[in-house]
Amino acid sequence: MTKPQEAIDPAAVTVIGFDADDTLWHSETFFALTEDRFRALLAPWCAPEELTTRFLDRERSNLALFGYGIKGFTLSMIETAIEASEGAIPTGAIQQIIDWGKEMLAHPVDLIDGVEATLDAVTPKYRIVLLTKGDLFHQESKIAESGLADRFEAIEVMAEKDPATYRRFLASIGVEPSEFLMIGNSARSDVLPIIEIGGQAIQVPYEITWGVEEVDGDASWPVMRSISDLVPLLDESVSPAR
Amino acid sequence: MTKPQEAIDPAAVTVIGFDADDTLWHSETFFALTEDRFRALLAPWCAPEELTTRFLDRERSNLALFGYGIKGFTLSMIETAIEASEGAIPTGAIQQIIDWGKEMLAHPVDLIDGVEATLDAVTPKYRIVLLTKGDLFHQESKIAESGLADRFEAIEVMAEKDPATYRRFLASIGVEPSEFLMIGNSARSDVLPIIEIGGQAIQVPYEITWGVEEVDGDASWPVMRSISDLVPLLDESVSPAR
Numbered sequence: 222m223t224k225p226q227e228a229i230d231p232a233a234v235t236v237i238g239f240d241a242d243d244t245l246w247h248s249e250t251f252f253a254l255t256e257d258r259f260r261a262l263l264a265p266w267c268a269p270e271e272l273t274t275r276f277l278d279r280e281r282s283n284l285a286l287f288g289y290g291i292k293g294f295t296l297s298m299i300e301t302a303i304e305a306s307e308g309a310i311p312t313g314a315i316q317q318i319i320d321w322g323k324e325m326l327a328h329p330v331d332l333i334d335g336v337e338a339t340l341d342a343v344t345p346k347y348r349i350v351l352l353t354k355g356d357l358f359h360q361e362s363k364i365a366e367s368g369l370a371d372r373f374e375a376i377e378v379m380a381e382k383d384p385a386t387y388r389r390f391l392a393s394i395g396v397e398p399s400e401f402l403m404i405g406n407s408a409r410s411d412v413l414p415i416i417e418i419g420g421q422a423i424q425v426p427y428e429i430t431w432g433v434e435e436v437d438g439d440a441s442w443p444v445m446r447s448i449s450d451l452v453p454l455l456d457e458s459v460s461p462a463r
Numbered sequence: 464m465t466k467p468q469e470a471i472d473p474a475a476v477t478v479i480g481f482d483a484d485d486t487l488w489h490s491e492t493f494f495a496l497t498e499d500r501f502r503a504l505l506a507p508w509c510a511p512e513e514l515t516t517r518f519l520d521r522e523r524s525n526l527a528l529f530g531y532g533i534k535g536f537t538l539s540m541i542e543t544a545i546e547a548s549e550g551a552i553p554t555g556a557i558q559q560i561i562d563w564g565k566e567m568l569a570h571p572v573d574l575i576d577g578v579e580a581t582l583d584a585v586t587p588k589y590r591i592v593l594l595t596k597g598d599l600f601h602q603e604s605k606i607a608e609s610g611l612a613d614r615f616e617a618i619e620v621m622a623e624k625d626p627a628t629y630r631r632f633l634a635s636i637g638v639e640p641s642e643f644l645m646i647g648n649s650a651r652s653d654v655l656p657i658i659e660i661g662g663q664a665i666q667v668p669y670e671i672t673w674g675v676e677e678v679d680g681d682a683s684w685p686v687m688r689s690i691s692d693l694v695p696l697l698d699e700s701v702s703p704a705r
Binding site for chain 2: 283286287288289290292293295296299300303306308309310311312313315316319322323326327356357358359361362378380381
């Protein structure tokens with residue numbers, strides 16, 4: 222699955238940015254587990270496949286107001302539950318949905334295999350930064366709990382991972398996009414905007430992709446199977462003749 | 464209400480920080496209006512005063528998980544509604560609560576009188592930064608919509624306004640606490656932590672204070688009635704002999 226190494230020019234890189242959710246630690250699995258429970262809860266009123274569609278539509282339409290994170294996810298579940306049950310969902314089930322949201326917020330941070338060794342290995346050679354999006358309060362809680370905070374020169378929780386926001390962040394740390402390599406699970410958030418501003422990026426897909434993050438078409442950017450592939454890729458890559 | 468001017472030493476100040484919600488623009492009024500509607504909605508099941516107490520307790524207990532902002536406020540209203548009605552609240556009323564939350568999130572930014580003139584007046588003489596807390600996505604939306612973003616040298620949405628977070632922020636912009644003056648409506652968030660780290664602060668109380676932000680005892684720090692008092696205060700203040 223790892224694309225040809227010549228796609229990356231490690232000689233240009235001075236700063237590596239890491240996404241957090243589903244790149245450094247597990248996240249989408251908890252959303253997916255909660256959605257499984259949500260489908261089961263609503264099964265008396267709505268077929269699972271239909272609920273999945275309704276819920277994704279609801280999440281998409283709420284995104285401009287709610288942004289990312291578990292609180293918006295929870296509110297979207299409640300709205301979908303009321304709508305899909307035509308109001309018949311009992312209030313106990315609504316409290317259950319809120320309790321799932323709280324459980325997710327309180328869930329311990331679970332690092333993905335290979336993360337610590339990879340950070341150890343790149344730190345002597347590169348400056349590293351953490352760039353995540355989502356709910357500020359919850360992201361900061363997870364960063365603190367992860368024990369990784371001290372390893373990063375800068376940590377930025379972004380409201381949206383778009384080219385303008387990346388450009389602003391890189392300017393704030395005095396780094397040119399051409400010196401920057403971003404590592405993350407989402408093509409839409411971690412790869413495409415970086416390529417657009419003239420940086421480099423490698424996607425490390427997570428086992429599950431949230432519908433909102435899905436992009437059409439095959440990857441035309443570097444992809445690796447595991448974060449543990451990063452160090453060999455940087456070490457062995459040869460800059461293409463240009 | 465403005466305290467003796469000698470409480471402030473403007474000669475030491477090079478950077479002024481402004482809080483946003485209830486300092487630059489109205490915010491708590493919208494929360495208070497929604498709470499009025501919430502009390503009316505729940506009136507068939509719970510006396511207004513009791514609901515107020517229950518809701519504040521619920522907000523306080525949810526704070527460590529939810530942090531600040533409208534989404535957490537909305538979820539806390541739903542939980543309080545289910546609990547205070549012993550589950551009897553209809554799902555239509557729960558959707559109503561969510562719609563109020565969305566209305567608040569979509570509400571246009573309404574600048575407080577005197578804000579623009581004050582920023583105009585201090586900008587030539589001082590560096591200014593914006594330091595707010597709450598929901599990152601919504602705060603950034605409001606900052607963008609306010610039209611004020613370009614005036615600030617730095618804008619920081621903080622998960623919590625505590626001494627450590629202020630200290631980190633000031634270090635990141637290379638400013639000593641002793642050169643820093645913070646302006647904000649909340650004694651708990653904008654004044655006390657700044658004084659603790661050795662900076663200066665002036666409180667500009669807003670017409671309403673959220674229960675969670677209330678502090679006991681009389682103000683022993685500089686207070687002004689309106690943000691329009693800032694420029695005269697800075698101009699006329701005389702450094703006390705030390």
